[in-house]
Amino acid sequence: MVRKRQPSKQMRLLLQVLAEERDVWRHGYELMKATGLLSGTLYPLLMRMTEQGLVEAEWREPAQPGRPARHAYRLTAAGYAVARELADTIADRPFKGALA
């Protein structure tokens, strides 16, 4: 039987933050501030989630002219589904606890 690997705490946090505004492209530094993750944790996570098809990345032109283009990220449909599933699991937990 293949055991499905549970997402890490950091990945859950990132999914949660990205799912809050699903269609908005967020920059790396902005995500660091929103999640409280350090760049050494955030970037490997973003790389892995992009490879898994949970996050899409795109070079976005800056709002102010003369600034360099920046990499921006948002959830894919699959990523959003995972985020929703995780949110539902968390929401179900107190209920399950009450049953036990």
Next chain:
Amino acid sequence: MTLFVARALLRLARACLGERHADWASAMEAELEAAAAAGEALPFAFGCLTAAWRAMFTSEQGHFLLTSYALVLGMVLPMAALQIGCALFGLPYLYPDQHGLAGALLERSPRQDLLPSVYQAAIPALAMLQVMIGLGHLRVGWLTLERDWAGATRWGSICLAATATLILFMAALFLDGRQVVLQGAVLAIELATIAVVARWHSQLSSGLAQAR
């Protein structure tokens, strides 16, 4: 100064990430300005370097980079140091009576009495050849890290040919050539390892091209 160090750390991160993750290296560099504006350039850059190291240990591209550096630092450079050391500092084995370069040029043993002028004339040329082989090794190491496989193979072959020449001349002068033969064997192993690493790089590059 902080920004300069941060940029240097990010360049190091780019080197660790390799071709496959070059886009991610650019993404990190593009965020540096935002981090610097918040006064966090250095922690941000150090974090990116940590991320690059982590990626290096988990990806095949990273394993390739580590292997090529291990080959150069663990095999090619020590061999170069040994060759140059032998020639410049006169490690004993190369010269008559095991007394190093000074011994070969100054001391007179019974054997040297037989062919003193031949030895005196040949030793500088042999030492020079040994230095050239050592420098050739340095070039092989440099080209390996630059992934110039054709160049590394060419220079490796030149070193091998020079080592063969050294062995022949030492044999002609009745010098103990066992250590040089051993060095020639190590050089042949080096060349074979470089060929394997080059093949691995070619497979990685074709995989990367297909992925794009």
